[in-house]
Every structure is written in C-alpha cells, then in structure tokens.
Amino acid sequence: MKSPPKKSPTGAAEFLGGAGRAQDVASIRLPNIRRVAFAGRSNVGKSSLLNALAGAKVARVSREPGKTRELNFFRWKKWILVDLPGYGFAKVSHGARSQWGREITAWLKSDGNLGLVVSLVDGRHGFQPLDLELLAFLRGEGIPCLVAFTKMDKWKSANQRREAERKLSSECAARAVTDFVFVSSTAKGGVAPLASALHKLKRPE
Ligand SMILES: Nc1nc2c(ncn2[C@@H]2O[C@H](COP(=O)(O)OP(=O)(O)OP(=O)(O)O)[C@@H](O)[C@H]2O)c(=O)[nH]1
Ligand SMILES: [Mg+2]
Secondary structure, eight states: OOOOBBBBBTTEEEEEEEESGGGGGGGGGGSSSSSSEEEEEEESHHHHHHHHHTTTTSSOSSSSSOOOOSSEEEEETTTTEEEEOOOOOOOOHHHHHHHHHHHHHHHHOOTEEEEEEEEEETTTTTTOOHHHHHHHHHHHHTTTTEEEEOGGGSSHHHHHHHHHHHHHHHHHHTOOOOEEEOOOOOSSTTTHHHHHHHSSSSOOO
C-alpha cells in the first residue's frame, strides 16, 4: 500500500503526519489533545489495533515485520493515536534498532500530552524481555500504561483462550501489572475492551 490516506472513508480518523525522529514531531501541527501511543514488538499488531479501534484502515499493516518506520499520528475522536515503529525487529542492524529505541523513548518522555501508552504483547507468547524493558521504562517515567494482549483470536477453542487468559493474567499479577485487556483486531468487537479503557481516560486539563 502507498502512503496512508489523509482521511478514513468514514472521516472518523485522519492522518496528521509522520516523523522519523522525535525532533521532527514538532513540525507536525498536532492539536492540544491527549495522545494514546501504540507500542510493542514488531509485528505484534499495533497498526492493526489502531485501525480496528478507529474503524478504518488508516495505518499500514503488513505480514512482514518492520512495516511502521515512523511515528505516525492520527486524529480520532478526542484523541491522537500514535502508531509507533516496533522494537525487536531482527532484520535491522543493532545500531538502527537502538536508534529507534532512542527516538521513541525521547518522544515518549518529551510529549506533555501523552495520556496513555498501550503496550501490545502477543497473547500467544506473553511478556518478552523487550516488553518488560518498555514497562520498566514507562513506570520509571510515570507514564500510564495499558497492556493489550493481541491476536487472541488465534486460539482454536474457547477453552484454550480461557486457559491462555488465565496464564497471562497471572503473569500480570506476578509483575504487578493491573491494567490489561485481551484483544483481537480481526474479530468483530475484539477491540471493545480497549475502547472502553480509552473512554475512561481523564480528559486533558
Ligand atoms: N489473527 C490476527 N492477526 C493479526 C491481528 N493483529 C494483527 N495481525 C496480523 O499481524 C501482522 C502484523 O500486523 P501489524 O498491525 O502490521 O503489526 P505492527 O505491530 O504494526 O508491525 P510493525 O509496524 O512492523 O511494527 C499482519 O499480518 C496482521 O494482519 C489479530 O488480532 N489477529
Ligand atoms: Mg505497524
């Protein structure tokens, strides 16, 4: 797919711009409303979840990891949704990977309007070391975080899914993670838990 459309067909979500570096974000004139950022390993489903939430294919999705290379900003309702490049992408050099990490953390630290980071974790694998690093960073910075376990449609039966949810819930308990949801971008209604969590966010002062 080429560059994201300026507006979704329904007009519900609007692409505001993308930045390869934290310092370039300032050149995108972002409205003074809360940002909700989607962070997680490459291919975990960040762009898909953003699209499912907004009800429009505004962010680029790919089977190939490493699709999102910029911080992409979308206006949706009263929020700015931020699609972040993924971390842990094996095909890029170590230097490029740490550069990405630096850019993302620099932006997360500097954006005064950041309301929430949705930390996406593949529901089939649970927390990986880089996910735990992100959580530790967010905690250290006092940035509110909601863990979203993704691809929950991949379980073959309701029983398997229930068992997976039980295991993931205890992983959360072990790590003192209290805010988490189970989502699927492909299942109809699979993002309802995320939407309701967002609606509970405090409005900007
Ligand atoms: N079954 C299933 N597949 C999903 C789901 N979410 C994403 N996918 C698939 O996973 C792949 C990666 O999705 P993306 O949304 O591009 O992932 P990303 O985290 O934005 O990836 P990068 O931009 O590369 O970091 C695509 O093939 C999606 O169709 C889901 O909830 N269920
Ligand atoms: Mg992406």
